[in-house]
Amino acid sequence: MSLTDRLPEDDSGWAFLFGAGCVLLAALFALTPLVASVPGALYVFIEVGILFVVYGMLVLGLDLQYGHTGLVNFGHVVFFAVGAYTVAMVSAQDSFAGISLGYPWPLALVAGVLVAALLGAAVGATSLRLRDDFLAIATLATAEIFYTLFVNFRGIFGGNTGILGVPQPVADLAGDGDTTLVATLLLFGGITAFAFAAVTRLTEAPYGRVLRAIRADELVTRSVGKSVFTYKMQAFVYGAALAGLAGGLFALYTGAISPGFFTIHVTVTVWIGMLLGGASNHRAVLAGLAIIMGLRLLSRFALDVAPVSADAFASIRLIVVGMILVAIIRYRPAGIWGDARELGVDS
C-alpha cells in the first residue's frame, strides 16, 4: 500500500488534513520557542484573516441552515454573541463591569457552545414552523432583544463597556504579539477547516440529502415519512452551536468583548458572503465571504489614497455592500459558484 493510497479522496478528508496541519503549525508557534515576525504592512492581512476564519465558522453553520435546509435565520449573530458572552462571563477575571467568574477557559468554551446550542434549540422549537420571511423576522428580533439586553444590563453583561479580562490562552503561550497573531490565525484556520470537514461529511451523507429535500419540497419530504421538524431542528442547532464556538474562540482571542462586535452587520456580512459565493456549496460560501471581506481589506488601503474622510469612506463601503446584496439576488440568485438548478432559482 503506497502512501498515495492513504491520501484522502474527498473534500472532507482534505479539509481534515489541512486543518490538522494548521493546528500542528499553530502548536509549533505557540508551544516552542519558535517566534514569527510579521512586517508591519501585513498586520492588517492577519487581523482580517483571523476575522475571516471566525466568520467562516459562522457562514458554514448558516449554510447548513439556509443553503441546505432552507431555514432563513437572520439573527445568526445572536448565537455568535451568546457564545462569546458566555465564554467571557465564565472565564474572565476581574472584569471592570459585568459578571466574571474566573473559571478555566476550556470549561468556559464548552459552556459557550452549550448555551448557544440551547438558545438555538429554544429559538428553533418556537420559530421553525413559521413561514420563511417570518422566521427571518423572528430570528432578527431575537438578535435585537439580546443586543438590547447586553447593552442595558450593566451588572450582568457589562453594558457598553462589555466584559474585560477574558483569558487569552494563545497569547499566553506564544509570548510575543506577532507570534500570537500567526498562531491564532493558524489555530482558528485549522478549526474552521475541521468545521468544513464536519459539515461536508454531514451534507454528503444521506442526511444531507434529506435536508436538501426539505428545502426543495417540505410536503414531499414529509410524505415519505421523514420528520421534517426534527431535521430542521438539528440543522438549526448545529449551526447555532458552531456559531457559539466561533464566538467563544473570538472572545478568547480578543480578551475583551463589547456589544459593538455583535451588531446586525455581522449577520449581513455572513449572509452576503453566503449568497455571493453560492448557498449550499461549502467551498463557495467561504469564497464568497473571502470576497466580501477582501473588500473590507481593500477599502482600508483605498482609504489612504481616497480624498474623503474615514467616516465618509465607511459609508461608501456600506453602500457598496448593500448594493452587492441587491445585485446578487437580482442577477445571480444562485451566487457565483452556486448551482441554480439545485437551489431551484432562475438565473
Added chain:
Amino acid sequence: MGLAQNLVFGLVTGSYIAIAAIGFTLIYGIVNMINFAYGEYLTIGAFIAILTVGVLPLPLPVAAVVAMAGGGLVSLVLARAFFTPINDTGPVPMLLTSIGLGLALRNAIRLTAGRSARYFDTETTTYRFDGLPELPVGPVNLLGDLFVTSQQLVVLASAVVVFLVLHALLTRTDVGIAMRAMGDNESLARVRGIDTQRIRDSVWILAGVLAALAGVLVGVQTNVNADTGFGYILQILAAAILGGAGSVYGAIAGSYIIGLVLALSAAFLPSGMTGISSAVAFLILVVVLLIKPSGIAGQEVREA
C-alpha cells in the same frame, strides 16, 4: 411622572408608529413583501421637510406636504428600480433585497447629511395659521398636572386625520377598493379587470407618503439623524405583525398597543432599565408570532 402622563406619551408614540405601520402593512398585504428598507423612507421624509423648512424657508405644514410628495416619489422609484423586477421570486429574495437597499440608503443619507442630529428650526415650527387661533408652543396644562405639548397635539391630530382619510380612501375610491380586492385575492382581482401593476404602484406611493409623514412627525417631536428610521423599523414591524400583517385596522391597533407598552414599560421599569423597552416591543413581536402568528386580524403566516 404620573401614569396619565405616560399614557399621553404612549398615544403619541403609537400615533406615528401607526401612520408608518399602515404603509408597511399595505406593502405586505398587496405586494406581499416585508420591506426592511421602509424605516429609511421615514428618515428621507424627515430630512426633506427639515431641508424645506431650513433652506427655502417654507412653513412646516407646507414642508410636510413637500416631504410627503417626495416620500411617495422616492418609494415609487425605488420600488420600480429594485422590487418590481423581482416581484415573482418569492418573499425571501424580496426581504433580502430590502435589507441590502436599506443598508445602502442609510449610508447614503449619512454620507450626504452627516452623522449629527438635525432639528426643525423652532421659529418655523410654531403652528400659526391665518384666521385660526394660535397654537401655543410648549406644554399645555390639561388636567391637574397632566401636560401635553402642542407638538404632541399635532401628532395626535395628524394621526386622526390620516385614519379618516385612509378609511375613506379604502372604502370610497376605486383605487382603494381595488387595493383591498388585491389584498384579498390577487388573481381574482386581475381576472376582474384590475390593473394590478397600477394598484401596486399606488400602494408604493401611498406607503412612501405615509412613511414621510411619520418621519416629519418624529422630527417635530425630537431630532432626526441617519439612523432614526432604522430605529423604528422593528417597532413598525412589531405593530404590523401584532395587528395581523396585511390588515390596516389591525396595524393601527397594534401600533397603539406597542406605543403604550413602550411608554408604560418605561414607567414601571426601574430607572437605568428603561433602555430595554425596545426589547419589550420585540419580545411582543416574537410572542405574537409564536402564539397567534396571524395577529389580531391577519392572514395565515404559518406553513401548513
